[in-house]
Amino acid sequence: MKVILETERLYLREMDTDDFDALYQVLADVSIMQHYPYTFDEERVKGWIERNMSRYKDNGFGLWAVCLKCTGEMIGDCGLTLQNIDGEMLPEIGYHIRKDCQHKGNAKEASKAVRDWAFSNTSYPALYSYCKYTNVPSYRTAESIGMHFDREYPDEANTLTHVSVIFRDEWVKSLSE
Numbered sequence: 001m002k003v004i005l006e007t008e009r010l011y012l013r014e015m016d017t018d019d020f021d022a023l024y025q026v027l028a029d030v031s032i033m034q035h036y037p038y039t040f041d042e043e044r045v046k047g048w049i050e051r052n053m054s055r056y057k058d059n060g061f062g063l064w065a066v067c068l069k070c071t072g073e074m075i076g077d078c079g080l081t082l083q084n085i086d087g088e089m090l091p092e093i094g095y096h097i098r099k100d101c102q103h104k105g106n107a108k109e110a111s112k113a114v115r116d117w118a119f120s121n122t123s124y125p126a127l128y129s130y131c132k133y134t135n136v137p138s139y140r141t142a143e144s145i146g147m148h149f150d151r152e153y154p155d156e157a158n159t160l161t162h163v164s165v166i167f168r169d170e171w172v173k174s175l176s177e
Contacts, residue, residue: 002014007109009069010066010067010109010110011067012067014053014056014064014065023045023048023074023076026076027039032097035158061080063094076095076110078094078095078110080127083128086151086161091126091128095107095110111145115171119172126166132157132160133159150165
């Protein structure tokens with residue numbers, strides 16, 4: 001188990017095939033995935049894990065397993081991936097947290113740690129989060145870590161995609177405040 005980040009209550013580690021059951025609880029939950037183009041079935045969850053394992057090797061990052069320090073239990077994923085956002089491949093912080101662990105600051109805590117890791121370990125000038133325009137909780141989480149509205153654009157999967165961004169210089173400035 002390769003731990004990447006630790007926060008006060010969480011640790012983020014590389015996921016592997018043993019995480020299938022825990023991740024299936026998140027990605028196959030209709031209420032969690034209501035703003036996603038689809039809810040995951042078993043094959044999609046397996047593919048999700050495999051893609052992230054490949055990302056660790058190819059990019060040095062991906063979506064990591066979010067685990068509670070107190071129990072070691074995996075409650076979702078959060079990390080950095082390269083995503084096609086409005087026709088550009090951009091670094092994106094993404095997160096999915098199990099229903100019973102939402103509204104407790106877990107997504108904020110994990111995504112803030114990923115933001116800090118990304119600016120400390122990559123040369124990206126900006127980090128993004130994107131979601132369907134109706135996914136207010138997701139872009140509120142992005143705003144809670146210092147991101148702000150960047151743009152919205154039409155696309156087939158989301159009808160309208162909402163994009164949030166934080167620039168490296170904004171992050172650096174926030175560290176001195």
